[in-house]
Amino acid sequence: MPPADATRYPSLQGRNVFVTGGGSGIGAAIVQGFAAQGARVAFVDIDEAASRQLAGRIAEAGHAAPWWQRCDVRDIPALQQAIAEAAQALGDFSVLVNNVASDDRHTLESVTPAYYDERIAINQRPALFAIQSVVPGMRRHGGGAVVNLGSTGWQAKGSGYPCYAIAKSSVNGLTRGLAKTLGADRIRINTVSPGWVMTERQIALWLDEAGEQELQRNQCLPGKLQPQDIAAMVLFLASDDAAMCTAQEFTVDAGWV
Template structure:
């Protein structure tokens, strides 16, 4: 790898418009969400996040504070409880002010088969992967209207687009993300609230590497990606930062794919 490419990968764009803005991230305690929280904190944003994993979330908050980036507001929250989700957003806004940005990152891609699905399991998957995003948007929209604008980023997945057979409920819920984005962009756009989808490919989070990145999985990546490098959580965070910044002020109702050229 040339020195110039290596240096480019170690640097990050700066977005002055993000300085001091309040941002709310769902599922921000680990994986892609953790990278998104860290990236916003590095930009000087005021960050709040929720996650069901309390230990990881506390460690992230402590690490950011130790780095001098400020301690983010966070709460352990099960997003299948809509009342608890919306209460967390309201309580965080009392401390940080109305949110300029919402990143709907929370999701669960547990593997399952069509034959194993029960109505209760289906409802739980939809509650995590689909319903939470809609009700989080409902909760932040009034504050964004008061601010005169805002940005919402919904996290999708190439999983359903490449016809993966390992998680039909996840595929159903993630296929609905573009519908949510496009189904709300027009009405919210009148208040200068932008709504976009970021669609990751196979991102090398610690969970993915622990559970599913086998030699066979590595070979699948090599066959399908145009680029030889492995996607990292920071690659997704970089796109999210851009879409929330004022540099993307005329981007809405769109899907932005970060998958190394797989799809």
């Protein structure tokens, strides 16, 4: 859970929030952060066990248990149906966090059209269609906030995931391309681009001695980025404190890029 001295945003109290890929990693920190603010949170994730455990931890901490549903976001009708069901349970959403992603490694030579489509189906398509689903409710509310999760990996010319780099580089295009349209209805849209965040997955799969050296060589700040560091920026952008922030990219990477 967020630290006891975490910044409080009164405007998030009672606000309805939807998070994609909220069951573990950065997504779980975002869900926990909003719940601790008193928001009413809904999320989807493909990992049913992790999602159930997260909901239990939040309830045990004394916060309202989140609404959640298992969902494979590659299935856009299923994603939009989940958003509709969550809105029916909680009410229209004022905040959407497009977090879901998968950075599976692959080589240029190994990519097939089917694999490329599958990577895009996870890392790019869900964000647009989730926005499409929540915007009518935000308009009814008189405004809202969309936060899209980008990445610094492609900006730092990271290798080993060209399809992921393509998808994540498009996030800023989505943010900037919709900012004017959504802004007319007081809906803000921004990108948060994390550096190398120490989720359980990253530690288990990629953090070896060479990785430790890379952190020391590239980060300006010592220590390791944690999921709650990313969640802190997301909470700010979702709050009324960021009322005049839109069409921007906010990088949280300890100074890597």
